[in-house]
Amino acid sequence: MRAAFVIFEGMTALDFVGVYDPLTRLKSMQLLPEFQWDLCASSADVSDDKGPKFKPDLVGEPLSQCDLVVVPGGLSTRDLQHDKTFIDRLRTSEPVKLKVSVCTGSLSLGGAGFLKNKRATTHPNAFEELRPYCTKVLDERVVDEGEVVTARGVTSALDRGLYLIERLAGSEARARVARQMDYPYVWQ
Secondary structure (H helix, E strand, O other), rough: EEEEEEEEOOOOOOHHHHHHHEEEEHHHHOOOOOOOEEEEOOOOOEEOOOOOOOOOOOEOOOOOOOOOEOOOOOOOOOHHOHHHHHHHHHHHOOOEEEEEEEOHHHHHHHHHHOOOEEOOOOOOHHHHHHHHOOOOOOOOOOEEOOOOOEEEEHHHHHHHHHHHHHHHHHHHHHHHHHHOOOOOOOOO
């Protein structure tokens, strides 16, 4: 299984890292040893909204060869949802079986057309912005619509990562990773 973590200028680092950390434990804890990932961006220089820099593995490459695409949020998604170059690249993930967003990353998925006829969530401050892209905006931590999974605000990134572990490797794997991370919360 191969994952693409889409990173971009102005993202919220916790949206990215909160999913990245638990998911990459699939490999480091030998739960899915074949799990691989790339940090994917449109440019070689990516900084989050506070300044730290991230180095992408792949720049400008299509996302179609992945099994999982993860899109974080951040204030810059307000512009990126209308950025033709960014959205066209995100659309290369059309054949990908599982597309995931955290926080306002759902605006990017919406801009790419992936939320059509689906329910979704995002940060509560962006509920109104999300409405035109989906059938219903839900005030829930995680909304799973099959091939698209959206998460609410920034702190839901950890919830999303653990939720995806359960979806990919089962509830026992999720419990092991949660214990290893000292994550005390349980959700249904």
